[in-house]
Amino acid sequence: MEPDELQYLWQQARPFPADQALPPRPADRPSLTRVLGPLRPAKLLGVVVGLAWVVAIDALLYHVWAVASPFFLVSAVVQVLLTKLMIGLYLYQLMLVQRVDVGHSVVAVQRRVARLRTSSLWVVRLGFLQLPAWATFFWTERLLREASPLQLAGLLIPALLFALAAGWLFVHVRYENRHQRWFQLLFRGPEWDPILRAMHLLEQTEDYQREVPAPGRR
C-alpha cells in the first residue's frame, strides 16, 4: 500500500470523534506545586532529605565551629555548600522547564527542555566534587602528627584518589561523552532514565535541525 493511500485511509477511517467531550480542565495549581508536581516521589524525597541534611550540617557547624578540627570544618563546609548548590540548581532547572513557552515551535521547545533536563548532569558533577571531603572530614592535627608512615599513606592515598576521581568525573561527565562505555555503566538504572531519555530527544532535535538534501537533490 502506498503512503498516499494510507494518508487517505487514515483521514477516512479515523475521523475526529465529534460527539466526544474533552475532560474537565484541572484547577490551576500554585506555582511551587507546579514546579514540584512533576517530581517523582523518590526525587521529591531526595530534595527533602537533602534540605534536612544541609540544615542539620549547618546547625552542627554552628555549634562546633570553635572546637572542631579545621579538617572537619573545611570538609563539612565544602560538602554542605556543594549540596546547597546541587539542590538550588536542580530546583532552578525544574522551574525553567515549567516556564518554557509551549506555544513556540516544537523542535525549539523540545530542544530547550531536553537541554535543561540534561543539564541535570551539572548536579551530578557537583556531587562528584564532594568526594574528597568524605576522605578528609575525620582528620585531625593529632592524627596526622602521630600516624605512622603506613597510616599516613592510608589517609593520604584515598584522599588523593578521591580528589583525582572527582576532578576527572567533574570534567568528563557531560553530554558529549554519552556514548562512552564508562558513561553508560555509570548512568545505568531507572533513576537515570529521564536524563538518558532527554539525551535521546536532544539527539532527535539535532537530527531535525540538520539540513539534509532531499533524496532527489543529491
Next chain:
Amino acid sequence: MAPPPDEQEFQRWLEQHRSILFKVARTYCRDEDDRQDLLQEMLVQLWQALPRYDPARAAASTWVYRVALNTAISFHRRHAGRRAARVPLPPELPQLPDAEALEREQQLRQLEQFIEELRELDKALMLLYLENKSHADIADILGISVSNVATKVSRIKEQLRQRFARQTA
C-alpha cells in the same frame, strides 16, 4: 504577567480546535486512561499559554498544534517507564461486516503500530503528514525549514512504503 484568559473565550477556542487535541492525544497514547490524562494536561497548558498567544506570529491552528505536540512529547517522555511496564494486550478486532473492512482495519492497526514505534519528533511529523498539512505548515509547527520538511517527509514515506511492503510480502 499576562492576565488569565476569559473562560468563555477559552471554551470557544476549544470548540474550534479540539479535533487537534484528540488527534495528537491519539497519536501519542494508545491507552485510554493515559489519553485522558494527556488531554487534561493539554488543557492546562493551553489555558496557561493562551495569554501569550500572538495571532501576528502564528495562525491559531498552528499554535494549538505546537502546544498540543509539545505537551504530548513531554508527557510521552515522562511516562515511558509506565508504558514499558505494561503487558500489551493482544489486538482484538471488532466484528466487521466484510473482508474489505477487515483488511482496512488491519492496515490501520499496522499504521498505528508503525506510529507507536517512531521516535517522538517523527510521530509529530507523521501525524502532520497523515493530516495532509502542507510542508509550509509543518515547517511552521515544527520550526524547521521547508526543504528540511520535504526531506523528512520523503524519508518517512519511504519507511512507510518498506514497512507495508514487508507486511504484505
